[in-house]
Amino acid sequence: MAERLDSQELGVSPRCRVLAFFLPQFHPIPENDAWWGRGFTEWINVVRATPQFRGHRQPHLPADLGFYDLRVPETREAQAELAGTHGVDGFCYYHYWFNGRRLLERPFAYVLASGRPDFPFCLCWANENWTRAWDGGSSEVLIEQRYSLEDDMAHVRALAPAFSDPRYVRVSGRPLFLVYRAGRLPDPRRTTDTWRAEAVRLGVGELYLCRVEAFGERSDPRPLGFDAGVEFQPDFGDLGDQLTRSHRWRLRHGMWRNQASHRVFDYGAVARRMVARPPAPFPRFRCVTPMWDNTARRKRAAVILAGSTPERYEAWLRAVLESVASSNSGEDVVFVNAWNEWAEGNHLEPCQRWGRAYLEATLRARSGGPRAVIPAPNRRPGDVAG
Numbered sequence: 001m002a003e004r005l006d007s008q009e010l011g012v013s014p015r016c017r018v019l020a021f022f023l024p025q026f027h028p029i030p031e032n033d034a035w036w037g038r039g040f041t042e043w044i045n046v047v048r049a050t051p052q053f054r055g056h057r058q059p060h061l062p063a064d065l066g067f068y069d070l071r072v073p074e075t076r077e078a079q080a081e082l083a084g085t086h087g088v089d090g091f092c093y094y095h096y097w098f099n100g101r102r103l104l105e106r107p108f109a110y111v112l113a114s115g116r117p118d119f120p121f122c123l124c125w126a127n128e129n130w131t132r133a134w135d136g137g138s139s140e141v142l143i144e145q146r147y148s149l150e151d152d153m154a155h156v157r158a159l160a161p162a163f164s165d166p167r168y169v170r171v172s173g174r175p176l177f178l179v180y181r182a183g184r185l186p187d188p189r190r191t192t193d194t195w196r197a198e199a200v201r202l203g204v205g206e207l208y209l210c211r212v213e214a215f216g217e218r219s220d221p222r223p224l225g226f227d228a229g230v231e232f233q234p235d236f237g238d239l240g241d242q243l244t245r246s247h248r249w250r251l252r253h254g255m256w257r258n259q260a261s262h263r264v265f266d267y268g269a270v271a272r273r274m275v276a277r278p279p280a281p282f283p284r285f286r287c288v289t290p291m292w293d294n295t296a297r298r299k300r301a302a303v304i305l306a307g308s309t310p311e312r313y314e315a316w317l318r319a320v321l322e323s324v325a326s327s328n329s330g331e332d333v334v335f336v337n338a339w340n341e342w343a344e345g346n347h348l349e350p351c352q353r354w355g356r357a358y359l360e361a362t363l364r365a366r367s368g369g370p371r372a373v374i375p376a377p378n379r380r381p382g383d384v385a386g
Contacts, residue, residue, distance in 0.1 A: 080117035090120030192225025228283035293345025314361035
């Protein structure tokens with residue numbers, strides 16, 4: 001792997017660290033073989049996606065890295081090289097733990113055991129049920145999350161080797177650990193207190209625990225035992241006006257009745273709405289998404305942010321970085337959702353349409369310059385680029 005450049009070499013301010021959520025799904029596992037068919041990975045969903053209206057660009061197809069398998073060490077090295085040379089400071093790997101049973105664990109297990117790539121990381125516990133609807137809900141449950149004091153103890157003990165790794169991302173010297181659905185914990189305070197006490201006993205030290213603000217969980221997380229919240233984008237409960245509510249828009253874009261359940265929003269309008277949010281009255285790490293379009297997973301009721309461009313993403317990210325840097329809040333991490341969520345049309349990794357443009361936009365945003373302005377779409381009312 002080529003030498004990763006540090007912040008000074010990149011001309012990037014070290015004031016904020018940028019971490020990208022990382023999906024470890026891209027390799028076959030026995031459970032997915034049984035549930036979805038032999039050899040299944042997320043790439044199957046990706047290549048089956050089709051345009052849902054005029055100007056809608058699907059499927060999203062990988063470029064530089066191809067249809068990779070995360071069991072291959074050269075792939076993991078190449079990902080870290082691309083990220084580290086384009087202003088991404090680390091990966092936040094999704095971690096799947098079901099009462100001691102781990103799923104999709106092999107890529108991160110290789111990273112931990114081998115010491116390669118030499119690239120910072122942290123973990124986010126994706127504590128949802130796995131369902132056939134890909135939404136963590138209660139439709140056909142494939143594997144269920146169950147909670148107990150004993151499992152809390154076993155979980156933090158299993159995580160101790162990762163927390164102790166010198167590459168692990170720390171905030172104020174404390175290992176950073178995220179919980180995706182804290183609202184699902186039956187007793188969050190018991191869980192967080194158990195994790196903290198056992199981590200100290202194991203010699204890991206004090207943890208820095210964050211609740212991801214998914215599914216409307218935007219209140220102060222500190223009474224639940226968390227140190228901070230993590231904004232999650234897109235924030236499905238606060239995206240503004242749906243373009244698909246406009247009959248004229250649907251006619252212009254040829255969205256037929258069987259496609260009308262999809263919810264389409266203007267990316268630029270969403271970005272401006274998020275930038276204008278007032279600061280939270282508690283510690284919160286901000287988040288930006290380069291794009292979003294989960295029609296590859298959701299044949300009905302997909303959410304699509306139409307009209308994303310590298311320039312609009314750059315302006316959103318730069319505005320958030322400037323805001324964090326000027327706030328003196330001490331919250332020096334900004335998340336990007338995501339590095340490689342291909343089936344949700346949500347990735348920094350190079351694709352066949354944009355190449356490395358979103359990575360290059362990330363680096364430009366990190367490099368500072370004039371205050372960012374998110375450009376308004378050049379369109380007629382009710383219209384939007386696909």
